Amino acid sequence: MKRRTLLISGAGTAFAAALGSPLRAQEPIKVGFVYVGPIGDGGWTYQHNEGRLALEEHFGDQVETIYQESVPEGPDAERVLTQMALQGADIIFTTSFGYMEATNNVAAQFPDVKFEHATGYMRNTPNVATYDARFYEGRAVIGTIAGHMTQTNKIGYIGSFPIPEVIQGINSSFLHARKVNPDVEMVVVWAYTWIDPAKEADAAKALLEQGVDVILQHTDSTAPQAAAAEAGNVYTFGQASDMAAFKPTPRIASIIDNWAPYYIERIQALMDGTWESTHTWGGIGDGEVEIGEITDAVPAEVKAEAEQMIADIASGAYHPFTGPINKQDGTPWLAEGEVATDEQLVSMDFYVEGMTGEIPN
Structure with missing residues (x-):
């Protein structure tokens, strides 16, 4: 039974047309990830990186992924996010609660870039989505x-x-x-x-x-x-x-934590032109936990x-x-x-x- 909670804000719906035009198929989507810790051999960041690798395997040359690990929660996060946006990232996943303000601040400066914040709740602009798992x-x-x-x-x-x-x-x-x-x-x-x-x-x-x-x-x-x-x-x-x-x-x-299904779903939505500002909360029934x-x-x-x-x-x-x-x-x-x-x-x-x-x- 599908149990992921999906909440779409009114603002996200209103801006869907502006944000949802499909990207040209011949252009790989550039996907950024910001990690709070080192990838290492286990743990939170390791699992988010497994999701990134699953994206590459699933979409092949349709995507290009970039990442930065061990980014402190604070001003450094804004700097890293800004650099990724300037490097041409189409969508950036920020994978720690403490990135919430940085995500929203940078998203306001780059309205054409999509931002997705893990475990957060703040969506100040229509190009920000949030996602969580029912741990x-x-x-x-x-x-x-x-x-x-x-x-x-x-x-x-x-x-x-x-x-x-x-x-x-x-x-x-x-x-x-x-x-x-x-x-x-x-x-x-x-x-x-x-x-x-x-x-x-x-x-x-x-x-x-x-x-x-x-x-x-x-x-x-x-x-x-x-x-x-x-x-x-x-x-x-x-x-x-x-x-x-x-x-x-x-x-x-x-x-x-299995983030691969969510990441694949969201990149597919971006390719299809159906990406919207949402909040999702998946659990065992969704395969995320x-x-x-x-x-x-x-x-x-x-x-x-x-x-x-x-x-x-x-x-x-x-x-x-x-x-x-x-x-x-x-x-x-x-x-x-x-x-x-x-x-x-x-x-x-x-x-x-x-x-x-x-x-x-």
């Missing part, structure tokens, strides 16, 4: 596995930045771990980075010192996997990419439970945020059987009931 769906699955696998009943979570996307992931993981193991506690350490192996290793070690024996992460290096492997008897999950080098343990499953191989370290019955949840989320039969759910202070958030709206999810700034600690400002 919380995948985190419900790995939270379920984590709840079964912990022996200490302490699960650790390495947070990047306290934005709604990350808070959704923490809450989804905790809710589903506790559903299968009511004694579970979740300890969160904030790394304040998307990727920094040294900081991530320190965060993992801090969690291990608190008795955690399962680690989840919303940061993108394999440093937590390495720390868990060194400690022994600790389970981890690949983040954004499979991180298969650490199979069968400590990495026992993974949440994988995947669960990597669940290894034999996980008992067969737990694997079967996780696979059933994947199927139910994909079909729309189950939503990870279905009530009753209370906020951390005990006040009701979702009533029995009530499903969270997208508006509630994208503004999530609280922990759910049972979580300890505070979300930093």
Whole structure:
């Protein structure tokens, strides 16, 4: 069942004709990508680059791709975006939340260039689109596995930045771990980075010192996997990419971001002259969020439970945020059987009931 949410603004519709004229077939479309980290061998940027490579494979000489990695979120991003636009890019994908203002600022200066911002919400001009993935769906699955696998009943979570996307992931993981193991506690350490192996290793070690024996992460290096492997008897999950080098343990499953279908769809729209300013939010049912191989370290019955949840989320039969759910202070958030709206999810700034600690400002 197709579950990607597609919202087209009135401005995007009004300007469709102006922005949508097909490009001449003989001219390759120049596609730019701006990455917040190094491509490396796994993680967030690695998966976006896999999407770029899929574009090249799918379209062949109809496209030319360019990219720049390790671009800080701030003034440097505006400089890089401006350079790409001046180099003749027809469309530029900016692949980190912190590029939001830079994307919109540069888009206003280059109305003939299309810009697509990952995980953002701001579309100030009709040549800007935004896209995201329902990572919380995948985190419900790995939270379920984590709840079964912990022996200490302490699960650790390495947070990047306290934005709604990350808070959704923490809450989804905790809710589903506790559903299968009511004694579970979740300890969160904030790394304040998307990727920094040294900081991530320190965060993992801090969690291990608190008795955690399962680690989840919303940061993108394999440093937590390495720390868990060194400690022994600790389970981890690949983040954004499979991180298969650490199979069968400590990495026992993974949440994988598959951007290729979206990138191919959007470039095809540009070729067809149907590109519009949209916001999309795809999930497991769209193939944008995947669960990597669940290894034999996980008992067969737990694997079967996780696979059933994947199927139910994909079909729309189950939503990870279905009530009753209370906020951390005990006040009701979702009533029995009530499903969270997208508006509630994208503004999530609280922990759910049972979580300890505070979300930093």
